[in-house]
Amino acid sequence: MVTPIFTLGVLGAAYKDDRVLLVKTNYSGEKWQLPGGYVESYESADEALRREIMEELGLSSTILGFIGTYIRQQDHNIVLAFEIALSDGLFQIQESEISDIRYFNINGLPNEISNRTRKIVNDAMNQQRGKVCLFKSKDDFGITI
Secondary structure, three states: OOOOOOEEEEEEEEEEOOEEEEEEEOOOOOOEEOOEEEOOOOOOHHHHHHHHHHHHHOOOEEEEEEEEEEEEHHHOEEEEEEEEEEOOOOOOOOOOOEEEEEEEEOOOOOOOEOHHHHHHHHHHHOOOOOEEEEEOOOOOOOEEO
């Protein structure tokens, strides 16, 4: 079996006016982040994102556009971030992974959020699309490469 040298993930940014949807995870120190997850070996990025949104939120989603590529060097993780629209309905969170879900004003994001998530939210709101951003450590604010 071949061990991958990096993991590939997808995240979806869903907006209502000037608010962005974040989920609080039960892992990674219970931080707030964009919903999403890992891409399986048999699926495309858009298929993975739609699957993860359905698993985590219980809603279908439509991909509106590509935001950018965000690389965390310290754990060899590459994330493709997309802007999404969610179907109408009530959230049905996957309680084994998600402890809370909430829309936050983009000017009032919670403190328990990674620099990468903050960067993705800001890039999407400022129409900064197609960037590749590298985070060398978890405390890094990221550099565009």
